[in-house]
Amino acid sequence: xxxxxxxxxxxxxxxxxxxxxxxxxxxxxxxxxxxxxxxxxxxxxxxxxxxxxxxxxxxxxxxxxxxxxxxxxxxxxxxxxxxxxxxxxxxxxxxxxxxxxxxxxxxxxxxxxxxxxxxxxxxxxxxxxxxxxxxxxxxxxxxxxxxxxxxxxxxxxxxxxxxxxxxxxxxxxxxxxxxxxxxxxxxxxxxxxxxxxxxxxxxxxxxxxxxxxxxxxxxxxxxxxxxxxxxxxxxxxxxxxxxxxxxxxxxxxxxxxxxxxxxxxxxxxx
Amino acid sequence: xxxxxxxxxxxxxxxxxxxxxxxxxxxxxxxxxxxxxxxxxxxxxxxxxxxxxxxxxxxxxxxxxxxxxxxxxxxxxxxxxxxxxxxxxxxxxxxxxxxxxxxxxxxxxxxxxxxxxxxxxxxxxxxxxxxxxxxxxxxxxxxxxxxxxxxxxxxxxxxxxxxxxxxxxxxxxxxxxxxxxxxxxxxxxxxxxxxxxxxxxxxxxxxxxxxxxxxxxxxxxxxxxxxxxxxxxxxxxxxxxxxxxxxxxxxxxxxxxxxxxxxxxxxxxxxx
Numbered sequence: 001x002x003x004x005x006x007x008x009x010x011x012x013x014x015x016x017x018x019x020x021x022x023x024x025x026x027x028x029x030x031x032x033x034x035x036x037x038x039x040x041x042x043x044x045x046x047x048x049x050x051x052x053x054x055x056x057x058x059x060x061x062x063x064x065x066x067x068x069x070x071x072x073x074x075x076x077x078x079x080x081x082x083x084x085x086x087x088x089x090x091x092x093x094x095x096x097x098x099x100x101x102x103x104x105x106x107x108x109x110x111x112x113x114x115x116x117x118x119x120x121x122x123x124x125x126x127x128x129x130x131x132x133x134x135x136x137x138x139x140x141x142x143x144x145x146x147x148x149x150x151x152x153x154x155x156x157x158x159x160x161x162x163x164x165x166x167x168x169x170x171x172x173x174x175x176x177x178x179x180x181x182x183x184x185x186x187x188x189x190x191x192x193x194x195x196x197x198x199x200x201x202x203x204x205x206x207x208x209x210x211x212x213x214x215x216x217x218x219x220x221x222x223x224x225x226x227x228x229x230x231x232x233x234x235x236x237x238x239x240x241x242x243x244x245x246x247x248x249x250x251x252x253x254x255x256x257x258x259x260x261x262x263x264x265x266x267x268x269x270x
Numbered sequence: 271x272x273x274x275x276x277x278x279x280x281x282x283x284x285x286x287x288x289x290x291x292x293x294x295x296x297x298x299x300x301x302x303x304x305x306x307x308x309x310x311x312x313x314x315x316x317x318x319x320x321x322x323x324x325x326x327x328x329x330x331x332x333x334x335x336x337x338x339x340x341x342x343x344x345x346x347x348x349x350x351x352x353x354x355x356x357x358x359x360x361x362x363x364x365x366x367x368x369x370x371x372x373x374x375x376x377x378x379x380x381x382x383x384x385x386x387x388x389x390x391x392x393x394x395x396x397x398x399x400x401x402x403x404x405x406x407x408x409x410x411x412x413x414x415x416x417x418x419x420x421x422x423x424x425x426x427x428x429x430x431x432x433x434x435x436x437x438x439x440x441x442x443x444x445x446x447x448x449x450x451x452x453x454x455x456x457x458x459x460x461x462x463x464x465x466x467x468x469x470x471x472x473x474x475x476x477x478x479x480x481x482x483x484x485x486x487x488x489x490x491x492x493x494x495x496x497x498x499x500x501x502x503x504x505x506x507x508x509x510x511x512x513x514x515x516x517x518x519x520x521x522x523x524x525x526x527x528x529x530x531x532x533x534x535x536x537x538x539x540x541x542x
Contacts, residue, residue, distance in 0.1 A: 028452040035456050039465065046470040051322035065317065148399070180295045187306040191313070201316040 002111040009115025012086070017123065020130035026127060029080065031072045033131040039152040040069040040196065041138045053187035059132050059198035066139035071223055074128050074135075079161055079189060079215055081124035082117065083182055089116045090257075091172045091248070103261075117162050123184065153221035153230060156239060160214035160246035166253025173257070173264045189215055214245045274486065278376045281386025285402060286355070295536040299354075308343045311465045327467045329496050336408045341491050342464035344401050347394050348426055349458060349484045352434030355389030357451050368442065372533065378526045379435070382442075386434030390427070393500040398432045412498045421501070425511055429483040432518040437523045443529035463488050483518065486511040 044050060044065050057063045057145065089112075093099040102112075132140065168185055172178050192199070193215040199207050211214045221238045224230040234237065290296060315335060323330050330338060362368040371381060413419070437454070459465070461475060462484035469477060479485045490507055493499045 018290050031452060032456060035460050039314075040468055041472065042460075042475075043314070046472070047326055047466060048318040048322045049325070051319040052317050056317040096511050165308055175293065175295075184298055184302060184306075187303055187310070191306050191310050196310070197313050197316055201313050 002108050005108050005111030006115040007232045009112050011118060011121045017119075026123075029077055029124075029127050030130055030134070032080075033077050033127075034134060036073040036076070036196070037066075037070055037076075037131075037135050037138050042065065042071075055200075056198065059200040060223070062223075064141055064227055067141045067227050068223060069196050070132070070135040070138065070140045071226060072146070072219060074131050075157070075215070075219055075222060076190070077128055077131060078121075078157075079164075080186060081120050082158075082161040082165045083128070083168055083185065085120035085123075086113060086116045086131045086162060087168040087172055087182065088178050089113070090169055090261070091176070091178055091222050091262075094176075095114040109257070111114070113166065117158070117165075121158060128194070142226065144227065146225045146229045146231050149225035149230060149232045149235060149236050151179075153225050153235075153242075154237065154247060156220035156242050157222065159212070160218055160242055161250060163246050163249025163251075164214060164252050166257055167249060170253065170256035170260045176264075189213065192216070194219055200243065212245070214242060214249060217245065275377050275380045278380035279384040279387065282381050283388035284351060286385050286388035287392060290324075290389075297396070300393055301400065303325045304343060304347055304397045305400060308339060311339050311343065313419040314465070315339075319525045325383055326470050329492075330467070333408075335494060336404060337494060338492065339465065340401050341495060342462075342488055344394075344398065345484060345491060346459060346462065346464045346489045347397050348390060348430040349462070349482075350455070351389050351393030352386055352430060352437060353451065353455050353458070354393070356434065356437035356441040360444065362442065372530060379523060380531065382522065382526070383431070386431050390430060390434065412495055412531045414494050414498060415448045418494050418501065418504075421504075421508070422491050425490045425508065429487055431513055431519075432515045432522070433483050436518045436525075439525040439529070443525065443532075458482050458484055461485070467491055467492075476515055478527055483511065483514050485516060 044052075050065075052063060052065060056065065058067060062068065090099065092100055168181065172181050173179065187197070192202070192210045193213055194210070199210045199216060202210065217238055221235055221242065224235055224238070298380060311336070311439075318333065320330065320332050320335065371378075414422075415421055457478065461468075461479045462482045463479060464484075468479045468489065487506060490504060490511065493504060493507075
């Protein structure tokens with residue numbers, strides 16, 4: 001039952017994406033990543049002539065600034081993709097008038113959201129790959145990559161992003177807003193999670209907030225695995241911590257959604 | 271006739287204000303977003319040795335970095351709010367109110383001007399207050415005298431409004447505004463020199479930069495408030511920004527006329 005719902009949601013979303021949003025979203029997100037990389041390239045190579053503060057390598061363990069930023073920009077694509085597609089799923093159903101029929105049907109929430117998540121992961125992976133290929137001339141260095149650690153880090157990260165997007169979905173549904181909530185969250189992540197700079201540059205009290213947002217640890221793990229070539233045993237603490245965050249966010253997200261769904265549905269039908 | 275033109279400007283500005291300020295959430299986009307974006311830009315500089323940047327851009331140092339970025343973001347807010355508003359403006363087509371506007375004898379130019387003025391002042395005032403507080407706090411802003419301050423402000427406001435009018439006309443007749451938004455919004459921040467000085471760009475990037483009037487406005491403001499240049503030194507760039515503004519207004523008028531002519535002939539409001 002659950003697998004059928006997952007597959008049906010996956011297939012439906014693909015059809016919607018292919019027919020209703022031909023290329024704009026795809027091009028828009030690729031361009032966003034491209035501008036982030038280009039800004040970093042101009043800054044690093046043209047303005048500062050490759051001269052970094054010693055603190056950068058002290059905080060990150062590398063002096064490869066371009067790989068650091070390119071990976072940050074790429075992962076940010078995934079975060080934005082998950083939030084746009086999973087968080088907005090129920091409110092989009094509401095706007096398109098399909099939420100009533102969805103709620104009347106005996107649909108399984110877990111299958112539905114995983115279907116949304118898988119579909120978006122597939123699309124964003126294409127965007128991510130394209131972004132990485134575009135970034136090669138800008139200096140991304142993948143020679144030291146530890147493949148098993150990268151794959152595991154990436155998989156746990158996806159579960160964590162999924163959990164975050166469920167909480168955001170509950171917020172969106174409650175306030176019936178996507179524009180303000182999603183853009184505020186995107187900017188907060190850009191500022192707090194170390195997308196283009198290490199979080200150690202932020203004030204200490206802000207860093208505490210950064211650490212409870214899964215994107216921060218996820219980025220650390222992916223960078224450690226890709227740039228520094230660190231293996232799974234060396235990062236066990238990080239893996240464990242992110243796993244706990246991912247489960248916590250997912251459980252809270254599902255519980256919140258279940259409660260808010262009822263309120264939203266009553267308001268919608270009223 | 272002239273009085274009628276300003277009545278349309280006022281009416282459209284009021285309509286825009288009422289449709290935008292229906293919720294307190296709007297303050298997020300007016301203040302919180304620009305502050306977060308500004309903070310991201312500030313911390314993006316942290317990994318670098320600023321002294322290395324000073325070789326290329328003489329006036330950039332640890333003390334005035336905040337002012338350098340703030341000037342970029344204030345100017346960007348002016349232009350950015352107009353891209354956003356033009357995007358919202360395109361919904362006149364979806365609401366079906368565009369036809370009504372064209373049935374009325376209202377000046378089309380007054381209509382797009384009213385919308386641009388309203389969005390501009392609604393969106394920037396809160397961030398300006400924040401910026402003034404930051405200027406006070408960092409205290410590195412050079413005061414060039416009232417004359418040059420007024421000139422700097424004018425070279426920011428007038429081109430921004432002309433840019434807004436141009437975009438409103440462009441979005442009004444476009445079938446697919448999302449792609450225009452993608453093309454115009456993000457590159458403006460990079461190529462307009464908000465975070466980075468245009469002087470360091472390679473030639474191809476400089477050519478793109480000079481398409482955006484924001485580039486000229488930021489340059490003038492930084493030359494006045496950071497480098498302390500005199501009016502005589504600024505004359506060439508002031509002439510250039512006046513010319514760019516004039517060209518934008520002419521294109522706006524031509525767009526409005528050709529769009530309406532096309533709509534009358536074919537019954538289709540989407541020119542491209």
